[in-house]
Amino acid sequence: xxxxxxxxxxxxxxxxxxxxxxxxxxxxxxxxxxxxxxxxxxxxxxxxxxxxxxxxxxxxxxxxxxxxxxxxxxxxxxxxxxxxxxxxxxxxxxxxxxxxxxxxxxxxxxxxxxxxxx
Amino acid sequence: xxxxxxxxxxxxxxxxxxxxxxxxxxxxxxxxxxxxxxxxxxxxxxxxxxxxxxxxxxxxxxxxxxxxxxxxxxxxxxxxxxxxxxxxxxxxxxxxxxxxxxxxxxxxxx
Numbered sequence: 001x002x003x004x005x006x007x008x009x010x011x012x013x014x015x016x017x018x019x020x021x022x023x024x025x026x027x028x029x030x031x032x033x034x035x036x037x038x039x040x041x042x043x044x045x046x047x048x049x050x051x052x053x054x055x056x057x058x059x060x061x062x063x064x065x066x067x068x069x070x071x072x073x074x075x076x077x078x079x080x081x082x083x084x085x086x087x088x089x090x091x092x093x094x095x096x097x098x099x100x101x102x103x104x105x106x107x108x109x110x111x112x113x114x115x116x117x118x
Numbered sequence: 119x120x121x122x123x124x125x126x127x128x129x130x131x132x133x134x135x136x137x138x139x140x141x142x143x144x145x146x147x148x149x150x151x152x153x154x155x156x157x158x159x160x161x162x163x164x165x166x167x168x169x170x171x172x173x174x175x176x177x178x179x180x181x182x183x184x185x186x187x188x189x190x191x192x193x194x195x196x197x198x199x200x201x202x203x204x205x206x207x208x209x210x211x212x213x214x215x216x217x218x219x220x221x222x223x224x225x226x227x228x
Contacts, residue, residue: 004160033216042122042206042218043161056215091160104168105151105210109160 002026004110006092012116018080021113025073025094031055032069033107034077035091043091049075050097082117089114122207122219130225131197139222140191141207149210150183150190155221156203164205165192197226 005024013019025032030051035043046065047057051072060067064083069075079086093107124141131137141150149168153161165176167183167190174181180193190207207219 040220042220044218045215048215093160104166105149105208105216106163106166107161107216109162111158112160 004092004094004108006090006110006113008113009111010114010116012118013082015084015117016081018078019082019115020079021077021090021092021115023075023077023092023110025075025092026108028096029094029108030072030097031095032075033093033095034067034075035093035109037089037091037112039088046077046090079115082115084117087115087117122209122217124205124207124219124222126222127220128223128225130227133197133199133226133228135197137194137197137201137224138191139205139224140189141209141219142189143209144188145209145211146187147209147211148187150181151208151210151216152179152181152190152192153206153208153218154203155206161206194224197224199226199228202226 007022032049034046036046037043046060047067048055049069052069067077089112091109091112093109095107122141122143151166152164154164155161165174165181170187171185172183178195204221204223206221208216210216
């Protein structure tokens with residue numbers, strides 16, 4: 001079974017530039033997550049999709065970050081304009097939807113996209 | 119928001135030793151999970167706990183869901199070099215928002 005695919009693996013940009021990350025979840029997984037992991041810290045949830053609807057985006061800095069999941073499969077996360085503090089690994093994860101509609105916490109992560117903002 | 123405090127932040131042990139790490143929160147959780155992250159990789163689920171007091175094993179790993187629902191611990195017995203990595207606890211209360219701790223970095227000396 002193919003895992004969660006992410007690209008690019010690495011990206012270096014200047015501050016105020018824009019960047020986009022792509023994620024393809026495991027086939028059949030209804031829920032997709034974007035996490036931000038700053039060096040030395042645990043992952044922090046940015047946004048969660050259930051199919052193509054947003055479940056939680058309370059920690060997404062909406063003035064500069066946007067995300068979409070068209071057709072309930074692939075997703076893109078965009079940052080525009082980037083700031084120095086956005087330097088981090090952006091992790092995409094997916095999970096099955098629990099039959100009762102509650103998450104189990106059992107997430108499958110991709111390898112991440114490492115962003116460096118200069 | 120909910121915060122998870124992991125301790126210790128890092129451990130440097132000899133191969134063959136047992137390891138113990140824990141995670142505490144001021145909030146209660148319905149589910150506790152332990153993930154491991156290797157360098158350059160995403161976290162991988164090790165153990166999931168769904169009931170207060172539950173004790174679950176996965177090979178040399180044993181984890182427990184605290185009775186108060188505010189803590190969990192992970193033990194690794196007879197450590198080996200491939201146990202090196204960062205171990206994250208994660209808690210889930212309601213819905214689907216998973217909160218991660220800051221991690222425990224484990225280093226094993228052969």
